[in-house]
């Protein structure tokens with residue numbers, strides 16, 4: 001991988017980390033316990049609980065992404081950075097810039113998910 005690409009990826013990861021940290025913080029606020037005396041009626045409370053569940057799921061996703069981004073940042077100077085974890089092929093730079101936390105090429109990622 002070219003040094004210029006590495007520098008570009010590093011910047012991208014740092015920006016993503018910042019963005020994801022802000023998201024984690026915001027979602028954390030949203031998934032705080034709901035006060036039982038939240039006098040907005042039974043239906044609204046149920047809605048609040050279901051929204052809370054969605055926020056909690058989003059929060060754990062964001063936290064996982066943040067951990068993967070932070071890991072990616074420590075690996076970016078490694079000669080093996082950008083090599084697919086699964087098949088050993090170089091991951092296209094476009095994909096790395098799009099999803100810097102990914103450790104697999106598109107094909108392998110799809111096979112894992114599929």
Ligand SMILES: [Zn+2]
Pocket residue numbers: 084085086087088089104105106107108109
């Ligand atoms: Zn692969």
